[in-house]
Amino acid sequence: MSDLDREELSGSRPEQPPSDKGGISRRSLVVGGIGAVALVVLGGAARATAGEIAPIRPPGIIDADHFIATCIRCDRCRTVCPKDIVVTCGLEDGIINMRTPKLDFYGDSKSYRRPEGKDQEAIKADPYPNLLVAAGKGYCNFCHLCIDNCPTGALQAFDPNTQWLGEAVIDPYLCIAYEKLGGCEKCADYCPFGAITIDENRLPVVDPSKCNGCGVCVNICPSSTYRTYKGSKKRGINIESTGQDRPS
Ligand code: SF4
Numbered sequence: 001m002s003d004l005d006r007e008e009l010s011g012s013r014p015e016q017p018p019s020d021k022g023g024i025s026r027r028s029l030v031v032g033g034i035g036a037v038a039l040v041v042l043g044g045a046a047r048a049t050a051g052e053i054a055p056i057r058p059p060g061i062i063d064a065d066h067f068i069a070t071c072i073r074c075d076r077c078r079t080v081c082p083k084d085i086v087v088t089c090g091l092e093d094g095i096i097n098m099r100t101p102k103l104d105f106y107g108d109s110k111s112y113r114r115p116e117g118k119d120q121e122a123i124k125a126d127p128y129p130n131l132l133v134a135a136g137k138g139y140c141n142f143c144h145l146c147i148d149n150c151p152t153g154a155l156q157a158f159d160p161n162t163q164w165l166g167e168a169v170i171d172p173y174l175c176i177a178y179e180k181l182g183g184c185e186k187c188a189d190y191c192p193f194g195a196i197t198i199d200e201n202r203l204p205v206v207d208p209s210k211c212n213g214c215g216v217c218v219n220i221c222p223s224s225t226y227r228t229y230k231g232s233k234k235r236g237i238n239i240e241s242t243g244q245d246r247p248s
């Protein structure tokens with residue numbers, strides 16, 4: 001009978017010390033596993049709390065923390081917006097953002113009309129009046145109504161020439177010009193701030209230093225009308241959340 005057999009039969013086999021093979025003990029693995037699970041849970045909790053993508057806010061927020069602390073979810077900005085772009089954050093935007101306002105440029109209106117005649121000259125001289133006289137919904141004309149009706153100062157004075165709501169970004173998979181190598185220049189034609197040019201390949205290019213995220217280009221983009229529906233409201237050009245202060 002071997003020593004091992006004897007130990008097993010007598011029940012006196014000594015406990016093995018924790019294995020240290022490869023420098024990783026079972027305990028380390030368990031602790032590491034718990035840590036990894038905790039990170040995943042915390043990451044999920046953080047996403048659930050703050051949302052995957054920062055919402056695009058109405059004009060005039062100072063910063064995200066100030067806004068969350070001062071917005072009382074009263075809904076006034078949404079009710080006064082004449083362009084119907086202020087909507088309410090839901091659970092998909094994160095728990096801390098729920099019922100706070102965000103901008104949605106994908107309304108059902110595509111009725112932006114560029115003023116004709118004399119107003120065209122005014123547009124070239126100063127893009128701001130263009131937005132004030134433009135008809136239609138689905139973009140921000142910086143009318144200030146949401147700011148004026150905010151009772152807590154969560155929204156404050158906003159200058160569309162030096163601040164922004166977000167940034168227009170071309171989606172080459174949806175933009176008609178990318179598919180046909182030209183053929184559509186609507187966003188460049190209608191941008192009231194001269195932020196979009198057409199390059200030598202007849203493709204639209206956004207200048208982020210001029211774009212303030214007003215959403216006129218999203219509103220006028222015909223990609224969802226002329227292309228096969230791809231399963232979302234996105235268009236050939238979309239506003240992405242980038243904060244409201246231009247980088248210096
Ligand atoms: S500034 Fe006017 S158009 Fe823009 S979000 Fe506020 S209320 Fe709406």
Ligand code: SF4
Nearest residue numbers: 175176184187221236
């Ligand atoms: S309006 Fe839309 S489809 Fe036309 S060039 Fe601009 S992004 Fe592309």
Ligand code: SF4
Nearest residue numbers: 191211213214215217
């Ligand atoms: S590129 Fe679009 S969002 Fe930006 S200023 Fe021009 S129209 Fe407005």
